[in-house]
Amino acid sequence: MNKPVGVKEKGVKMSQHVKLGQKNKKGQVYTDIVDMFNMPEPPSFLTGSEVIRDAVKVASIDLSVAYPITPQSEAAALIGELYAEGYLGDYFRGESEFAVMGQCAGAAFGGARVFTTTAGPGTLRAFENFPMWAGARLPIQVCVTCRGINSPLTIQPDTLEMYFLLETGMLIWHAETAQDLYDYILAGFMVAEQPDVHLPIATCCDGFFVTHTKDTVNKVPDEVCLPPYDPYRSPVPCMDMENPPVRMMRDPFVMKSNYISYSTHASWQQEVRAAIERSRKHTIRILGSLVETQNTDREILIVASGTAVSQSREAIRLLEEEGIKVGLVKLKTIRPFPHAELREATANAKAIFVPEFNLSGWLAREVKACIPNNERVHAGPQVGGGMTMPLEVIAEEIKRYLGIPTETLASRGS
Amino acid sequence: MKKRLNIRISGLGGQGAVTAAHLLAMAANKAGLYSISNPFFGAEKRMAPAESYCRIGPERIYDRGELVYPEVIMVFHPQVITLQKSYTAPFYSGIKKNGLIIINTSTDLLTEEDHQRLDDLNVAVYDIDATSLALEIGGTELSTNMAMIGACAGITRVVSLDELEKALQDRFGKKYVASGGTATLDEAIKKKYAKKEMLLKKNMDTIIKAYEIATEWAQNQKQEMAVQ
Secondary structure (H helix, E strand, C coil), X not given: CCCCCCCCCCCCCCCCCCCCCCECCCCCEECCHHHHHCCCCCCEEEEHHXXXXXXXXXXXXXXXXXXXXXXXXXXXXXXXXXXXXXXXCEEEECCCHHHXXXXXXXXXXXXXXXXXXXXXXXXXXXCCHHHHHHHCCCCCEEEEEECCCCCCCXXXXXXXXXXXXXXXXXXXXECCCHHHHHHHHHHHHHHHCCCCCCCCEEEXXXXXXXXXXXXXXXXCCCCEECCCCCHHHXXXXXXXXXXXXXXXHHCCHHHCCHHHHHHHHHHHHHHHHHHHHHHHHHHHHHHCCCEEEECCCCCEEEEECCHHHHHHHHHHHHHHHCCCCEEEEEECEEECCCHHHHHHHCCCCCEEEEEECCCCCHHHHHHHHHCXXXXXXXXXXXXXXXXXXXHHHHHHHHHHHHCCCCCCHHHXXX | CCXXXXXXXXXXXXXXXXXXXXXXXXXXXXXXXEEEEEEEECCCCCCCEEEEEEEEECCCCCCCXXXXXXXXXXXXXXXXXXXXXXXXXXXXXXXXXXCEEEEECCCCCCCHHHHHHHHHCCCEEEEECHHHHHXXXXXXXXXXXXXXXXXXXXXXXXXXXXXXXXXXXXXXXXXXXXXXXXXXXXXXXXHCCCCHHHHHHHHHHHHHHHHHHHHHHHHHCCCCCCCC
């Protein structure tokens, strides 16, 4: 089952029910994902919500469940349009986010490729289901369009919910742009469904900054699609009530013996985490790497994920004009965390800044836990509640470290 | 185009501030420039503050989110100023030196202090009665956003009328799915016209008229504007 897969092998493991080149009922040709990404199309100018729809259109999805919550409502509604056009097997609206994720689990147990979207308070309302999905090894994909979750209410982007998701046993990827989101949705299914991974995946993006922003995206042609999910390649038997993980729910071990319960849980949780690590090779094969690096030989580095990367790219341009040279490490995957890549990229850095769209600084903590001499890590700047992060703020943080006098931003404009 | 142009649009919910930014960005995209547009609002309701941002430039743009330091500010409704319905106080907070402010108003809404501060920054202020223009030419106040983008293009020349027309075709000429509020407004404006072609034509006429009068204003301006 866990046969090693050589990185030279081009294709990912896929369904044997269909052959590449065969057509689905909409006339789309089942195509290897690496080949799909190499099919040039003229660039489109789209919002992130439209990009989610367009990825779903070519992802051979069997079922999607919708529930409205800003900023994912438009994407969920657009998936409904695709269903009306015949691109999905089934689509309906759940009673709440908790119900949605339960319905997704039911469909995945039944052998379907499942996609859903949620955000902020919806993610938290659904939460119990996420570690259940992972334990049950259901390769469901949920697109999380991050939104603040604190009170008072906000609908703006804040990545705090990703902190909550870190230990659910799911794969967690963080898209910087609409382009990333498109690529990650497609690649996400292929990686999550590999027999030696077979885990749920949260493809995260920052709400509004990605979902409601019009940006240039290179898509694959609508005439091709991903090979379908093959439930018979699951590493756990579907719906077998006598074996883990299903038995844990119907007839829990804790009812029989605490010792059996303990040992099952301990080993299974380790296995889920090991499966996350095993996803690395598949992700690298499709996306090229878990990180993107620029000028990591420089003494000052920025490590970031999501929109914070975009803002950092602009801040680096701004600093460059003043002769200050800064390198960049973009993390594409948060689970698995790219430990080795990050240690290598930061080996020569004297100062590492971690800008974040949340006030907990979870990414800075992850970075600090990963690299030696972690006093080099400067957690910040951080903005919360959906506040924007002007590039000037990142640049000021770095200039302050260098002892360069800066204008105070508090008095801006007046 | 040598430098990036950052445009901040402050309006009220229902006025089409978000659509205006999308149209400018789409027009720029059609002109072969790089552009990004995104909205910023709270609960989607009429008359609530709504902002949108449009960044246009000659190289790839990564920056997104609230525009803190714009070159151009457009004010779609007097209440943005009179009732402080903007996300920054004052509404021109962060405006760059030699910038431009376009206000939809029939009367001067700025205090002497505002004028002084903006003069110190050499910011040009252009008052245009966009709502009257929209009513007169477009036949509905819902075309106010068209007059505003026409004025913006007339002064800055960031996009041409031809490219704006293509963007308008893209946005209203075919099926478009947005939020419930936007969909309702799209329906409302479609009902104002007998045919879709009329909607496109009347709105384009509004853009052209505003473009022309703003161009004339810009030609008579003595001060140098960094936005041209």
